[in-house]
Every structure is written in structure tokens, then in C-alpha cells.
Amino acid sequence: MRKLALLATSVALLASSSFAKDVSVGVAMSMSGPLAAYGQTAYEGIEFANSLQPKLKNGDTIKLVLIDTKGDKVESANAATRLISSDKVVGILGELTSTNTAQVMAIAEKKQIPVISPVATNDKLTEQKEFANRVCFTDSFQGAVVANYATKDLKLKTAVVVVDQAQVYSLGLAKAFTDAFTKAGGKVIKEIKVSSGDKDFKAVVSQIKAANPDMLFLPMYHPEVSMIARQAKQIGLVKPMFSGDGVANQTFIDLGGDAVEGYMFTDFFDYAAPPTQRSKDFIAAYAQKTGKQEVNSFVALGADAYNVMIDAMNRCANPEDSVCVNKEIKATANFEGVSGVINMDKTGNSTRSAVIKVVQNGKAVYKATVNP
Amino acid sequence: MDLTMFMQQMVNGFSLGSMYALIAIGYTMVYGVLRLINFAHGDIMMVGGFLGYFGIAILGLPFGAAVLLAIVGSAILGMASDFIAYRPLRSAPKISLLITAIGVSFFLENAFNVFFGGVPRAFPVPAYLEEIVDIMGLTMPVSAIIVPIITAFLLAAILWVLFKTKYGMAIRALAFDVGTVNLMGIDANRIITLVFGMGSALAAVGGIFWAVNYPSVEPMMGVLVGLKAFAAAVVGGIGSVGGAVLGGLIIGFTEVVVIAFFPELGGYKDAFAFIFLILILLFKPTGILGIDFEKSRF
Numbered sequence: 054m055r056k057l058a059l060l061a062t063s064v065a066l067l068a069s070s071s072f073a074k075d076v077s078v079g080v081a082m083s084m085s086g087p088l089a090a091y092g093q094t095a096y097e098g099i100e101f102a103n104s105l106q107p108k109l110k111n112g113d114t115i116k117l118v119l120i121d122t123k124g125d126k127v128e129s130a131n132a133a134t135r136l137i138s139s140d141k142v143v144g145i146l147g148e149l150t151s152t153n154t155a156q157v158m159a160i161a162e163k164k165q166i167p168v169i170s171p172v173a174t175n176d177k178l179t180e181q182k183e184f185a186n187r188v189c190f191t192d193s194f195q196g197a198v199v200a201n202y203a204t205k206d207l208k209l210k211t212a213v214v215v216v217d218q219a220q221v222y223s224l225g226l227a228k229a230f231t232d233a234f235t236k237a238g239g240k241v242i243k244e245i246k247v248s249s250g251d252k253d254f255k256a257v258v259s260q261i262k263a264a265n266p267d268m269l270f271l272p273m274y275h276p277e278v279s280m281i282a283r284q285a286k287q288i289g290l291v292k293p294m295f296s297g298d299g300v301a302n303q304t305f306i307d308l309g310g311d312a313v314e315g316y317m318f319t320d321f322f323d324y325a326a327p328p329t330q331r332s333k334d335f336i337a338a339y340a341q342k343t344g345k346q347e348v349n350s351f352v353a354l355g356a357d358a359y360n361v362m363i364d365a366m367n368r369c370a371n372p373e374d375s376v377c378v379n380k381e382i383k384a385t386a387n388f389e390g391v392s393g394v395i396n397m398d399k400t401g402n403s404t405r406s407a408v409i410k411v412v413q414n415g416k417a418v419y420k421a422t423v424n425p
Numbered sequence: 426m427d428l429t430m431f432m433q434q435m436v437n438g439f440s441l442g443s444m445y446a447l448i449a450i451g452y453t454m455v456y457g458v459l460r461l462i463n464f465a466h467g468d469i470m471m472v473g474g475f476l477g478y479f480g481i482a483i484l485g486l487p488f489g490a491a492v493l494l495a496i497v498g499s500a501i502l503g504m505a506s507d508f509i510a511y512r513p514l515r516s517a518p519k520i521s522l523l524i525t526a527i528g529v530s531f532f533l534e535n536a537f538n539v540f541f542g543g544v545p546r547a548f549p550v551p552a553y554l555e556e557i558v559d560i561m562g563l564t565m566p567v568s569a570i571i572v573p574i575i576t577a578f579l580l581a582a583i584l585w586v587l588f589k590t591k592y593g594m595a596i597r598a599l600a601f602d603v604g605t606v607n608l609m610g611i612d613a614n615r616i617i618t619l620v621f622g623m624g625s626a627l628a629a630v631g632g633i634f635w636a637v638n639y640p641s642v643e644p645m646m647g648v649l650v651g652l653k654a655f656a657a658a659v660v661g662g663i664g665s666v667g668g669a670v671l672g673g674l675i676i677g678f679t680e681v682v683v684i685a686f687f688p689e690l691g692g693y694k695d696a697f698a699f700i701f702l703i704l705i706l707l708f709k710p711t712g713i714l715g716i717d718f719e720k721s722r723f
Contacts, residue, residue, distance in 0.1 A: 087643060089543035123543075218692035245684075246692035250649055252639035255437035256684035257691065263430050276545055280639050287557060287566045288433070307547045308641050 073112040076373055078362060079136030080117055081147035081157050086124035087250070087276050090304040091149045091351060095171050098355025099146055102391070105338060106360070110367045122148055129153035133160040142166065143366065143373050144382075146358045149351075150274070151175035151222035158185040167379035169362055171354040172298060172321070175225040179401040184375075186382050186401035188357045188390065190425070192222070192272075195297050195319045196229025198407045198423045199270065204237040206421075209267040209293060211242050215257065215281065217273040218246045226272035226297050234270075242266055249277060258285040268293040275305035279313065286312040293317065301350050306415055316412040322392035323408045323419040324348040335391040353392035361385055361395065429562045434685040435678075440569040440638070442677020443576040447631035448654035449661065449669035450583060451624030457600045457664045458620050461522045465506060465529035466628055467651015472533060473499040473629030474548070474636040474646060475541070481549045488551045495629040503625025504618045512614060530651075537644035545643040548636040572634050579627060580670055586623070587666065596620060600664070649695070656702040662715025671714060675701065 080099060082092035096119065108114055118140045120132035129148050133156065136142045144167040148154040154173035161168045162184050170178070170187040174195060179185040203209045212234060217223035231241050243264045245257055258281060261269060269285075269292055271278045278300050285291075296318040306313055324347055327333045332348075335356060340346050365381035366372035385397040396404045406424045410417040448470055455463045476498040480491025510525050554568045587593035595616045599606045607613050635650065636642050653676055661672025676698045684691040705712055 083543075085538050085543035087543065087545065087645065090545075093542075093544065216692075243688070245688045246690070248692045248695065251694075252635070252646075253437075253441050253680070255441070256434055256681040257688075259430065259433050259437065260685065260688055276641070279641070283640065287555070288564045289557065304544055308545055310547065310640070 073114065075116040076109065076113045076366070077116045077118050077140050077142045078359075079133075079140060079142035079145040079147075080119045081122050081129060081132040081136060081145055081153075082119070082149060083124035083153070084119070084121040088124035088150060088274060090275070090302050091172070092121070092124070094302065094349050094351040095147075095149055095355035095358075098171075098349075098352035098357075098391075099359045101335075101339060101342070101352070102356035102359040105335075106363060109363065109372050111372065113372060115363065118142060122153055124150070124153070126152055126156055130156040130160055133157040137161065137164045137166050143375055144169065144362050144378055146171065146355070146362065149173060150220065151178060151225065152220055154178055155221065158182055161185075165379075166375050167362075167365075167382055169358040169382065171358040172351060173222070174298065175221050176229070177221070177225065182401065184379050184401075186361075186379075186397065186403075188361055188392070188395055188397075188403050188405075189298070189321055189354055190405055190407055191402055192226040192297070193229040193233075194425060195407055196226050196231075196272075197233035198319050198409070199295050199297070200230050200233035200237050200239065202409055202421070202423070203268055203293070203295065204234065204239050207268075207293065209239065211240050211266045212268050212270050213243045213245065213261045213264055213266040214241055214270045215245045215247060215261075215273065217249050217277060219249045220274070222274075222297075222299065223272050226299075227270070230270050230272060247273075247277065249274065251277060252280055254281045254284050255288070257281065258288055258290050261285070262288055262290045266292065268295065270294075271296045272299065274299040275302050275308065279305055279308035282309045282316060283312040295319075298350070301410070301417070303349065303417075306412055306417065309412075311415075313412050314414075317420070318410055318417075320350045320408050320410050320417070321405070322348075322350040322353045323410065324353075325419045326408070326422070328393040328406070329389045329391070331389045332391045332393075348391075350392065353390075357390035357392050357395060360390055361388060361397070364388065430685075432561075433563050433565075434681050436563060436565055436569060438678035438681035439674070440565075440572050440677075441680060442674035443573040444631050444634050444638070444673075445650070445654050445657045445676050446670040446673025447576055447579065447627050447634070448650060449657040449673045450580070450666055451628045452655050452658040453661075453663055453666055453669040454583075454596075454620050454624045456658070458596060458617055459511070459522070460519055461511065461526060462655065463624075464523070464526040464651070464655075465533060466624065467647035467649075467654065468530050468533040469499050469503055469506075469625045469647070470628040470632040470635065470650060471537065471642070471644060471647035472502055473625075473632030474642040475537065475632075476629070477633045477636060478546060478548055478642045482546075488554075492630070492633050495633055496626045499629035499632070500622040500626040503621040503628070507618055507621040512617075515614075534644050534648070541644065543644060545641040548640040548642055550637050550640050554637055568634070568637050572638070575630070575634075576670070579630065580666070583623065583627070583666055592616070592619060653695070653698050656698050659712055660701050660705045662712025665712070665714045668712055668714035672712070675713075 084092045122129040151173045216227045301320040368381045369377040388395045409420045473495045476495040480486040480494040657672035657676045661668030680694045683694045
């Protein structure tokens with residue numbers, strides 16, 4: 054009898070250990086380089102969401118495999134290849150900037166591995182791609198949000214747009230804004246092109262000062278925008294300034310100092326106005342672990358990229374079947390995420406609300422929510 | 426474009442060009458004595474910026490003391506890099522030296538990346554440097570005036586050392602012929618170390634200026650600046666200190682002029698710096714103030 058019991062337990066042990074295994078999910082993000090602030094915050098969200106929900110419904114454990122893309126295009130492509138071919142991941146979370154995400158998505162598409170980008174907003178990313186998804190909104194939406202807010206609520210008529218021509222994010226968002234702003238009755242009087250990595254914008258801000266617009270739209274990432282804001286202040290150029298989610302980061306405010314007071318930008322989420330029960334729980338758990346209430350929107354979006362991926366895996370008979378996982382990601386409807394309610398469509402884009410924030414006393418403060 | 430606007434852009438160009446000039450001097454001097462393009466020079470500038478940051482933000486030093494710390498620290502680092510990486514290769518082919526310089530550059534970038542992370546840190550600029558002054562309708566921060574003045578002062582100091590002191594004579598002699606200098610009883614290695622120290626100290630000043638003007642420091646900040654300062658040194662005539670300053674100003678003005686007159690080409694302003702480099706190499710390989718290296722030095 055004892056022998057039988059022993060046999061039964063060992064069989065049960067064997068069986069359960071052969072069932073519960075590790076399933077790898079890849080993460081490709083810029084943990085170093087000029088855009089390290091993005092990767093470090095988004096990955097913080099993914100890790101934290103993973104600690105809250107480390108297992109699938111069937112008992113398998115999710116293993117995160119992180120590769121640093123250094124914010125670089127080629128490194129991003131390499132990261133995707135490595136994750137798929139040597140780490141055998143079911144899906145990939147990342148990248149964060151649109152240029153780099155395009156690389157990851159192009160490689161994953163060929164290998165039929167689903168990608169969920171937390172924050173890459175360029176419109177074209179998901180076009181004609183089966184395995185490309187995102188939990189953020191697109192640039193045409195966020196450009197229109199800024200344009201409408203500026204023309205209707207603030208009654209601003211003319212704008213100068215500064216474009217980072219080395220980033221598809223910037224080009225796409227600038228176009229989306231210009232279209233929506235013109236449609237709303239505004240006029241873009243000048244468009245100035247710069248390149249990421251630039252530090253000296255004195256000539257640019259002098260130009261803008263001479264053009265004397267009602268507002269500035271700077272659809273770029275925080276290292277360049279913070280420098281433009283500072284140098285604008287130095288020559289006495291004080292106008293309402295807007296950006297997209299590219300500056301939704303405390304590093305932006307640290308670098309910009311008091312030159313970014315009053316700066317406005319679109320964002321996905323604000324911890325002060327938690328949109329769902331899940332965000333309330335997340336914020337509470339986050340506060341308990343880190344001691345701070347402020348959940349950055351990249352943390353929330355990182356967590357949601359993870360949550361949507363796990364949710365889709367749970368709905369597949371075999372969670373390692375990448376094609377099924379991808380189908381289920383696209384079928385995500387009314388998903389209660391940390392950053393808000395997410396509805397995915399067949400194109401891999403999600404429909405969700407945006408918030409507008411303004412920098413006050415060195416902190417990004419919630420101003421308004423805009424629904425699609 | 427009205428006159429005020431034009432003058433404003435000239436001020437912008439002068440301030441930017443002065444910073445390139447400071448860094449270009451280091452390239453030119455090391456090239457002069459060793460025939461080595463020290464690609465780690467831009468990263469020494471980065472270290473200078475970081476040392477200034479540590480001095481102010483962590484040690485709580487006043488700005489002047491932090492600058493001194495950056496200068497001394499970078500000079501020591503420059504001399505150490507010569508001692509560790511370049512001195513053992515004195516008799517090796519020049520290409521080995523060049524590759525080692527690139528290695529030193531990568532080492533510094535990655536070491537800082539590992540220890541301090543890639544997220545840019547805000548540089549605490551003293552308020553008096555950021556104060557805005559208004560001169561005849563031109564608005565600029567105090568730093569935009571101070572940078573060219575200090576550059577001019579340092580240039581004068583370097584020229585004085587080179588042409589009026591015993592050490593300067595040794596440096597010039599060394600640039601002419603290492604073998605003979607050794608025969609004359611001058612310790613060539615000591616003089617080369619001195620050149621590295623001087624160049625690195627200037628790079629540190631450039632790094633601090635850079636961090637003051639664009640108030641952030643991060644491990645890769647020296648890469649593009651270093652390349653442009655190198656282009657400046659070649660355009661001005663590598664091996665000539667005056668040429669480095671001239672080249673720096675030319676590159677700085679070019680960048681500003683491109684944006685001011687052709688805003689739609691603004692994103693390509695870096696390309697213009699390098700177009701200058703290519704044209705100079707094609708038509709006057711020795712650079713504008715360049716000299717035939719077989720005849721004279723500096």
C-alpha cells in the first residue's frame with residue numbers, strides 16, 4: 054500500500070512537472086543609449102506585471118527574456134532575430150520607438166511571431182502586417198488630439214512644427230498634426246527639420262522667434278525637446294509648446310528644468326485618474342513595492358503589453374502556438390488594462406483614450422481626457 | 426532676414442564654433458607629435474562633462490572647483506590613456522595606434538554606460554551662467570559670451586606655451602623628429618604625456634561648456650562632437666593650433682548658417698560639416714592653415 058502511494062505521488066509529481074514548464078516571452082527594449090529612459094520605465098512595468106501574474110492558467114511559468122536594443126535600429130533587428138531563433142519565444146514585447154519597432158515587426162512577421170509594442174505610435178507600423186500589434190494609440194489620433202485641443206480650447210491659430218527627420222515617429226506625427234490643424238482652421242507657418250542627436254538648437258529657436266507663431270508643436274523625443282525648450286527660453290521665446298507621448302517621461306522634465314514649465318503633451322494614462330479597477334490595483338501594488346504612487350504611463354503601457362499577451366495565451370489551447378496567440382491578441386475586446394480599456398482590431402491597432410498633461414512645478418499634471 | 430536676426434545667428438555660430446575649437450586643439454596637438462588621430466578625445470570630453478557633474482551634483486562643489494576637478498581629472502585620464510594604451514605601441518605601425526585609440530574610445534563609452542547608465546542626467550548649471558542678457562536687441566545667455574572669451578584666452582595660453590617656453594620648444598621639436606629629440610637628451614615620452622595632458626584639459630573645458638550649454642551629460646555625448654571637432658581640425662589644417670580654432674569656427678558657423686538660410690535642410694547640418702571635410706581633403710589635403718608636415722610644425 055505504501056509503495057503504491059509512493060508510486061502514485063511520484064507519478065503525479067512527474068506528470069505535473071512535465072506539464073508545468075517555462076514559456077519564454079521576449080522583450081526587446083532600449084535599456085542603454087540615449088533612449089534608455091524609455092526602455093527602463095517600460096521594462097519596469099513589464100517586470101512588475103510579470104510579478105503580479107507570473108503563471109498562465111495551465112500552470113506554466115512565464116519567463117521574460119530581455120535583450121537591450123541600445124535604442125538602435127540594427128540592434129533592434131538583431132534582438133528580434135535572437136529572441137526568435139535562439140530563445141524560442143512565443144511572442145515579443147517591444148520595441149518602443151517606431152523606427153526600431155518597425156525592425157522588430159518586420160522580422161517577427163516572417164517567423165510568424167506576434168509582437169506587441171507598448172508605445173510605438175507610427176500609423177504605418179501595423180499596415181499589411183499580420184503579426185504586428187500595439188496597445189497604444191496611433192499618431193493620427195494623437196496628432197488630432199493636440200490639433201483640436203489647441204484650436205478649439207486654447208484658440209491658437211498658427212503653429213511652427215519642428216520635425217526630427219531621422220525618426221519615422223516624428224515624421225508621422227508631424228503630418229498627422231499638420232493635417233488635423235489645417236482642417237480645424239489653423240495654419241502651420243513653418244516646418245523646420247532637425248536630426249536626433251542634435252544638441253544645439255539656437256539657430257532653430259531664433260528662426261521660430263522670427264516667425265512668431267501662436268504655438269510650437271515638437272513631435273520628437275525628450276532629449277531633443279528638452280534642449281529646444283531650454284534654448285527657446287534663453288532667447289525669450291515663450292509660446293505654448295506641445296509634444297506627443299515622446300516626452301511623457303520624468304527625464305524630460307529633469308533635463309528641461311524650469312524651461313518646460315507649462316509644457317503640454319499627450320499621454321496614454323495618468324495615475325491620478327485611474328481609468329479601471331485594474332489600474333487602481335496596479336497603482337496600489339506598485340506603491341506598496343516601490344513606495345511611490347506615480348505610475349509612469351510607460352510603466353502602465355509596458356504592463357498592458359504583457360497583460361494582453363498573457364490574456365491571449367490563456368485563451369489558446371496551446372499557449373505556445375504563436376499563430377493562435379496572435380489571433381487572440383487581435384480578438385482582445387473591452388480588456389480592462391492598467392492604462393485603460395483596450396480594444397484591439399484586426400489591423401493590430403488598439404482603440405483607446407488619450408490624456409493631455411501639462412508640466413507644473415516639475416511634475417506632469419493631468420489636464421484632460423480625450424476619447425476617440 | 427533682418428540684421429538683428431543675422432547678428433543673433435552669428436553669435437550662435439561663434440559660441441558653437443568655439444566649443445568645437447577647444448576640442449579640435451587636442452586632436453591637432455596629438456596628431457602633431459604622434460601622427461595619431463586620437464579618437465578617444467571626444468570621450469575624454471565626455472568624462473570631463475561627467476566629472477563636472479559629479480563635482481557639482483554629488484560632491485556639492487562650487488562651479489569653479491568642479492571645473493578644476495574636471496580639468497585635472499581629464500588631464501590625468503588623458504595621460505594615463507597614453508601611458509597604458511599608446512606608449513607600448515610607440516614603435517608599432519601607425520594603424521595599430523589608431524585601432525587602439527578606437528578601443529580606448531569604446532572602453533570609455535561602455536564603462537560609463539555600465540556604471541552610470543545611458544539615461545542623460547541633467548547638468549546643474551549655475552544660475553549666473555544661464556542669465557539672459559540683452560545687447561542691442563540680441564538676447565543670449567551669459568554662457569554664450571563667456572565661452573568664446575575663455576576659448577580665446579586658452580588659445581593664447583596654448584600658443585604661449587608652444588612658442589615661448591622650453592616645453593613648447595620641446596613639443597615643436599618632437600613634432601619635427603622624434604629620433605633626434607631623443608638624441609638631444611629630451612625625454613620624448615614625458616613631452617608626449619604633457620601634450621596629452623594639455624589636450625585633455627582643453628577637452629574637459631569643452632565638455633563643461635557643452636554640458637552648460639546643453640545641460641545634460643550622457644556616455645555617448647562625445648561621439649558626434651568628437652567627430653565634428655576632428656573634421657574641424659582637418660579643415661583648419663591638422664597639426665596647426667590656429668587651424669584647429671579656425672576649423673572649429675567654420676564648422677560651427679556652417680551648421681548655424683545651414684539652419685538659418687535653408688531651414689528645410691536643417692536636418693542635414695551634420696552632413697555639411699563632413700562635406701567641408703571631404704572638399705578640403707580633395708583640394709587642399711593639408712587644410713586651410715595646414716603646413717607641409719615635412720617642413721615645419723604648429
